[in-house]
Amino acid sequence: MSQQRKNNYVISADIGGTHITAAVIDLEKKMIIEDTRTRLTVDSHGTATEILKTWAEALTQAYEKFGSPAQQVALAMPGPFDYENGISLIKDLHKYEAIYGLNIKLYLxxxxxxxxxxxxxxxxxxxxxxxEVVAGAGAGSRKVLGLTLGTGFGSALCVDGIVKDLNLGSEPYKDSIADDYFSTRWFLGRYHETTGLSVTGVSSLISMSKHSAVVRNIFDEFAVNLSLFLRDIIQTEGSDVIVIGGNIAKASGMFLDELTARLTAYAESLKIKLALLGEDAALMGAAAAFDSRRGLNILFNANHPGN
Structure with a gap:
């Protein structure tokens, strides 16, 4: 592969709690090469070998679809993680326990x-x-708080285009930490605690909500908890916009109005928006790590399929 091609293409991946999505990013054309998109299911409670082999397989499939060997790889990875050295520090978060302390960079x-x-x-x-700040729900705003609600609770802050992780999931909340209250497992645990029954995911609760006051109350409780947790944060940070993404955001019809009403009571001018780009935001945001390394001006192509 020529040096020019090496500079232009990155195999990017978004690591979720139940899946990995990978695709080749064309940095010069500022777009995802759709034909390379690959999504595999990952058992985050599996062995280290099972987890890492699935990640490697997704990356391999993406570049095989592209037709050229991998030369640069970028991964959007949940924390805690030693991002510089590529070592997982995830523990006590009910996911990826088996890879704690392993050098993922060396393995890949x-x-x-x-x-x-x-x-x-x-x-x-x-x-x-x-x-999302470059070409999604946070575009045009100076100070944006980003929240990802899924198997874990992710958080980041963007000020004047500079994004940093906030790691709010590790902050104390009630009798535990925020990650235990603003993630899928809270919904499943709360439903079981209330009814004695089990469900497989938040999507199941959504389907039951029309006929279940219990489920509707659980979503209301979630909105109350999240608004209370964020109250001091939004007043301290002075964010213009909160952008919410992740799988739980798909249930926004169940909690967003209540959450918005409560948060705007604390900060009247605050806007709460749903993410627009889905997984593509993380794929491009991860690839942008090579942007800062080489000084390229990567702008997300908001018109690519899936937007």
């Missing part, structure tokens, strides 16, 4: 046969917000 370097220096990691909430 050997598995994909590329230089470890050409594998970059970025916090997933940071990557998500980067994409």
């Amino acid at each position: 370097s050997e598995e994909l046969r590329i230089d470890a220096a050409d594998i970059l990691f970025r916090n997933d909430a940071e990557a998500f917000l980067q994409g």
